[in-house]
Amino acid sequence: xxxxxxxxxxxxxxxxxxxxxxxxxxxxxxxxxxxxxxxxxxxxxxxxxxxxxxxxxxxxxxxxxxxxxxxxxxxxxxxxxxxxxxxxxxxxxxxxxxxxxxxxxxxxxxxxxxxxxxxxxxxxxxxxxxxxxxxxxxxxxxxxxxxxxxxxxxxxxxxxxxxxxxxxxxxxxxxxxxxxxxxxxxxxxxxxxxxxxxxxxxxxxxxxxxxxxxxxxxxxxxxxxxxxxxxxxxxxxxxxxxxxxxxxxxxxxxxxxxxxxxxxxxxxxxxxxxxxxxxxxxxxxxxxxxxxxxxxxxxxxxxxxxxx
Amino acid sequence: xxxxxxxxxxxxxxxxxxxxxxxxxxxxxxxxxxxxxxxxxxxxxxxxxxxxxxxxxxxxxxxxxxxxxxxxxxxxxxxxxxxxxxxxxxxxxxxxxxxxxxxxxxxxxxxxxxxxxxxxxxxxxxxxxxxxxxxxxxxxxxxxxxxxxxxxxxxxxxxxxxxxxxxxxxxxxxxxxxxxxxxxxxxxxxxxxxxxxxxxxxxxxxxxxxxxxxxxxxxxxxxxxxxxxxxxxxxxxxxxxxxxxxxxxxxxxxxxxxxxxxxxxxxxxxxxxxxxxxxxxxxxxxxxxxxxxxxxxxxxxxxxxxxxxxxxxxxxxxxxxxxxxxxxxxxxxxxxxxxxxxxxxxxxxxxxxxxxxxxxxxxxxxxxxxxxxxxxxxxxxxxxxxxxxxxxxxxxxxxxxxxxxxxxxxxxxxxxxxxxxx
Numbered sequence: 001x002x003x004x005x006x007x008x009x010x011x012x013x014x015x016x017x018x019x020x021x022x023x024x025x026x027x028x029x030x031x032x033x034x035x036x037x038x039x040x041x042x043x044x045x046x047x048x049x050x051x052x053x054x055x056x057x058x059x060x061x062x063x064x065x066x067x068x069x070x071x072x073x074x075x076x077x078x079x080x081x082x083x084x085x086x087x088x089x090x091x092x093x094x095x096x097x098x099x100x101x102x103x104x105x106x107x108x109x110x111x112x113x114x115x116x117x118x119x120x121x122x123x124x125x126x127x128x129x130x131x132x133x134x135x136x137x138x139x140x141x142x143x144x145x146x147x148x149x150x151x152x153x154x155x156x157x158x159x160x161x162x163x164x165x166x167x168x169x170x171x172x173x174x175x176x177x178x179x180x181x182x183x184x185x186x187x188x189x190x191x192x193x194x195x196x197x198x199x200x201x202x203x204x205x206x207x208x209x210x211x212x213x214x215x216x217x218x219x220x221x222x223x224x225x226x227x228x229x230x231x232x233x234x235x236x237x238x239x240x241x242x243x244x245x246x247x248x249x250x251x252x253x254x255x256x257x258x259x260x261x262x263x264x265x266x267x268x269x270x271x272x273x274x275x276x277x278x279x280x281x282x283x284x285x286x287x288x289x290x291x292x293x294x295x296x297x298x299x300x301x302x303x304x305x306x307x308x
Numbered sequence: 309x310x311x312x313x314x315x316x317x318x319x320x321x322x323x324x325x326x327x328x329x330x331x332x333x334x335x336x337x338x339x340x341x342x343x344x345x346x347x348x349x350x351x352x353x354x355x356x357x358x359x360x361x362x363x364x365x366x367x368x369x370x371x372x373x374x375x376x377x378x379x380x381x382x383x384x385x386x387x388x389x390x391x392x393x394x395x396x397x398x399x400x401x402x403x404x405x406x407x408x409x410x411x412x413x414x415x416x417x418x419x420x421x422x423x424x425x426x427x428x429x430x431x432x433x434x435x436x437x438x439x440x441x442x443x444x445x446x447x448x449x450x451x452x453x454x455x456x457x458x459x460x461x462x463x464x465x466x467x468x469x470x471x472x473x474x475x476x477x478x479x480x481x482x483x484x485x486x487x488x489x490x491x492x493x494x495x496x497x498x499x500x501x502x503x504x505x506x507x508x509x510x511x512x513x514x515x516x517x518x519x520x521x522x523x524x525x526x527x528x529x530x531x532x533x534x535x536x537x538x539x540x541x542x543x544x545x546x547x548x549x550x551x552x553x554x555x556x557x558x559x560x561x562x563x564x565x566x567x568x569x570x571x572x573x574x575x576x577x578x579x580x581x582x583x584x585x586x587x588x589x590x591x592x593x594x595x596x597x598x599x600x601x602x603x604x605x606x607x608x609x610x611x612x613x614x615x616x617x618x619x620x621x622x623x624x625x626x627x628x629x630x631x632x633x634x635x636x637x638x639x640x641x642x643x644x645x646x647x648x649x650x651x652x653x654x655x656x657x658x659x660x661x662x663x664x665x666x667x668x669x670x671x672x673x674x675x676x677x678x679x680x681x682x683x684x685x686x687x688x689x690x691x692x693x694x695x696x697x698x699x700x701x702x703x704x705x706x707x708x709x710x711x712x713x714x715x716x717x718x719x720x721x722x723x724x725x726x727x728x729x730x
Contacts, residue, residue, distance in 0.1 A: 035312060035409070036408055042404065042406055043318075043394065043399075060439075062442055066442075073424075073425065144419065148397070149397070150397055151439070303399075306398055
């Protein structure tokens with residue numbers, strides 16, 4: 001059928017004039033000016049071996065801050081106890097563990113008072129497990145962002161880990177109070193503490209990035225992670241010291257990066273001898289994991305918006 | 309002058325078919341890997357036999373700085389995919405695009421708003437997500453608040469906002485972006501008329517500041533008033549590009565498809581919800597004609613049938629008529645009545661000599677208790693009113709949406725001879 005034209009744009013003609021009552025933005029850039037020689041953005045299929053674009057991440061550093069801040073703000077909204085939950089979790093677990101493992105089962109604790117021993121282990125473990133759980137789910141939970149706006153996707157799991165770090169800081173205050181109570185004298189070993197915390201953060205970041213990308217494609221990960229975390233605690237020296245195991249099996253425990261990390265916490269806080277080899281093993285595994293995770297994240301990233 | 313946007317042979321392929329319908333599961337992948345480890349190494353996942361479609365195929369165009377380009381096309385033509393590729397949300401399969409400026413894309417207003425956070429907090433969060441720096445938001449804070457008219461509610465969580473307030477805040481933030489290239493999807497499709505007007509006003513301000521804008525819309529009136537160039541996409545390819553007026557005209561003439569009758573015999577697949585489902589819709593001239601041509605001079609009968617699933621509901625029916633370019637012609641309701649469960653028939657007659665020639669779309673709405681909408685079906689019918697044999701000596705297109713026949717009186721009141729005698 002022949003269709004004739006309809007020329008009825010009169011109703012909206014008035015919108016050519018700027019709407020009144022609004023303020024002109026300062027300093028509108030007239031793009032009739034100079035254009036850059038090189039394109040600011042090139043869009044093309046990525047090569048298979050693309051690596052992390054650090055410039056891009058740096059440009060969006062404020063977004064990392066805002067997403068972290070959002071996670072922290074929102075997490076305890078409309079809860080009665082609020083941020084106290086960050087303390088309650090490790091504190092109550094510590095009390096139960098002290099009762100059952102410390103008192104009743106008589107698990108040794110390298111001559112550290114058992115509550116201190118358990119709490120320091122739990123502090124590290126709670127941070128790690130919360131960080132990888134939330135960051136693992138973070139991409140899928142941010143589907144509305146991933147499909148609607150561009151920014152380096154790594155920021156999403158990164159912000160989840162960073163928010164976990166805030167909880168860690170709060171729970172750490174209790175540890176300090178326990179240390180004062182048990183009259184622990186702080187030695188120079190404490191200088192290593194920030195390093196160990198950084199190592200935990202990087203390890204959690206590597207795991208979180210990898211898990212979050214996997215979850216986009218395989219929702220199975222969501223079910224596997226909580227279960228593996230539960231098992232993971234028993235193969236990490238949280239409730240027992242590494243020395244609890246026979247000498248010949250200890251290297252096996254060191255393959256778990258959390259071993260070196262948790263022992264590192266105790267050594268730096270309570271002035272014990274560092275087990276440098278297991279700490280080095282943790283650092284090496286963390287480094288390899290980070291490289292692998294960012295590589296595989298980059299590889300899967302390009303399909304996120306299409307399959308999420 | 310150099311172009312600010314260069315798009316060369318951009319294509320995007322999507323895999324459809326059974327394997328993509330469900331999420332891949334780990335088990336499937338493991339089994340796949342065990343069975344054919346080599347095929348997994350060679351090509352990813354060995355999805356050789358799934359069907360693929362090209363959402364975009366060899367799209368090339370250039371945009372000069374300061375141009376406002378409209379992208380038009382029917383649903384599923386590839387407009388949104390193009391915007392997603394240009395916004396870097398998804399990667400092209402082949403091809404390349406170069407952007408010589410800061411890009412901001414607005415595929416949705418209020419991206420990343422968190423319901424638990426206050427208006428003020430969401431302003432910062434949303435701004436950061438759209439690519440603004442904190443200092444930039446600080447600097448524009450007062451302007452954004454003034455634009456949103458929400459001074460009093462800044463410290464209220466947005467979950468307590470009405471949808472109108474929410475949109476106002478979201479648009480206020482988005483409209484204070486200062487990119488060199490702005491990519492805008494059908495943002496204006498939401499919100500009330502007042503809000504749309506404000507958005508369009510803001511858009512034209514942005515355009516007049518010399519920014520480059522790529523704008524997708526179904527609202528032809530908006531496209532025509534904002535854009536100096538238009539690109540028409542169909543089936544993932546550019547089928548027309550050039551002066552907005554001409555491209556829009558071509559699109560409306562060739563792109564529109566008349567929908568004179570629709571029937572759904574199976575209630576399972578019929579559009580609707582648990583309260584009401586559409587059974588049929590039909591438009592025809594009166595008296596009915598073999599060729600179904602509707603002329604300016606024929607009365608038009610619109611007839612609808614819908615299933616009412618609620619016992620004893622007080623139901624009304626509203627007919628919304630639009631021109632093809634989105635101008636609202638009217639919304640007229642049929643008085644409500646108490647209806648038992650079952651099939652309801654509604655018919656209306658548009659008198660002859662009322663609508664001008666042109667293409668119209670019909671949206672219908674079942675209304676309950678004169679208050680709430682039970683079901684709204686947009687664009688259920690599309691029909692054309694043809695010009696009739698002309699009386700008089702004007703053969704061009706009559707402007708306007710309606711063309712009523714008025715009661716004219718035209719007579720000589722004073723004759724020249726009389727005047728001279730005075």
